[in-house]
Amino acid sequence: ALFPNDNAVTDSIIKGWQYEWYMFDFLIKNQIATKDNTFIDVGGNNGNFAVDFAHLVGNGGVVHTFEPQRIIYYQLCTNIFLNGLTNVHCHNEAVGNTDGELMIETPNYLEKGDVNFGAAEIVNQNGELVKSTRLDSRTFKDVVFIKIDVQGYEPFVIEGAINTIQEHRPYMFVEFEDHLLQKQGSSEAKLQAQIQADQVKAQADIQLAREKAAAEIQLARDKAAAQLELKTAEFQAETRLKTAEMMAKGMGA
Numbered sequence: 216a217l218f219p220n221d222n223a224v225t226d227s228i229i230k231g232w233q234y235e236w237y238m239f240d241f242l243i244k245n246q247i248a249t250k251d252n253t254f255i256d257v258g259g260n261n262g263n264f265a266v267d268f269a270h271l272v273g274n275g276g277v278v279h280t281f282e283p284q285r286i287i288y289y290q291l292c293t294n295i296f297l298n299g300l301t302n303v304h305c306h307n308e309a310v311g312n313t314d315g316e317l318m319i320e321t322p323n324y325l326e327k328g329d330v331n332f333g334a335a336e337i338v339n340q341n342g343e344l345v346k347s348t349r350l351d352s353r354t355f356k357d358v359v360f361i362k363i364d365v366q367g368y369e370p371f372v373i374e375g376a377i378n379t380i381q382e383h384r385p386y387m388f389v390e391f392e393d394h395l396l397q398k399q400g401s402s403e404a405k406l407q408a409q410i411q412a413d414q415v416k417a418q419a420d421i422q423l424a425r426e427k428a429a430a431e432i433q434l435a436r437d438k439a440a441a442q443l444e445l446k447t448a449e450f451q452a453e454t455r456l457k458t459a460e461m462m463a464k465g466m467g468a
Contacts, residue, residue: 218290222329224263234263238362238388242271247386251275252357255350255385257310257372258364260333261287262294262303268360269300277302279355283309283319283345284335309337309347311368312375318342336366336398349375358383367395370406373413381417 218225227234242249249271256265259280268278280303282288288307295303309317320335320342350361350372358379363372369389373380380387389410393403401409 218261218324218332220326220329221261221332223331223333224260225332228263233267238264239267241388242360242386247359249273249276249359252359253355254278255355255358255361256280257350257362258282258333258366258390259288259291259305262291262298262305264362265291265303265305266294266298266300269295269298269303272302274302277304277356279304279306279353281306281308281310281348283307283317283337284321284332285343285345286321286324287332287335306348307345309345309368310350310363310365310375311337311347311371312349313347314349314352315347316344317347319345333364334366336395337368351375351378353379355379355383358385360386360388362388364388364390366390367392367397367399367401369396370399370401370409373406373409377413380413384417 219229224234233239241247250273252272253276254268254272256268256278259265259282262280265278265280268280269276272278280291282291282305285307288305292305295305309319311317318338318340320338322330322332322335324332352375361376361380363369365372369391373389389406391403391406396402396406
């Protein structure tokens, strides 16, 4: 289920090579624990990555793939079906920092010349409205990897996924294309600074959580020690009382 004139992902499939192979090379070389875990694919395109992700996580894992272009989403679902994959959930949604609607560019899918259908951008006009969502609006289990390739909209996706990222601490593959980021009011430098700031905040939150847990543990220990001291004092008092009673009885005899 392919558009032969797509000169990017589809072209790589037709020619038999892996598009953006270095992403999979990273996962394999670093022995990332993918099996039975969750992958999130933001910018699903025709399912090229989702199919491979599905094999990586296995039947016990889950892949959530998001594709806002309606026609390409149909293609995505078809490819998941044709590959017999039941562990992939396809979502016809744009991912960002709001829950509502966004407008996605609509290429000419019948174009006879070369075209990259994965290059469609979020626009303000002359596009098709699609449901938008934040990753933080959903509940995921055991997320180990998030891929984000959304033609300059990456900062908004990350902004809407802060809680998910901080909860699961996944490996992330994020596209940086300065000219696309600038169209959306950002830049490579700003996106890098945003990610670094989120990392710093996450580390601070982790440290705060550790300190809070340590304080709670110490408080519990202090309470336990106090209760032990109280029980010891009560036992000693009861012992002295019994001793006194026994001595009194002996003297009375």
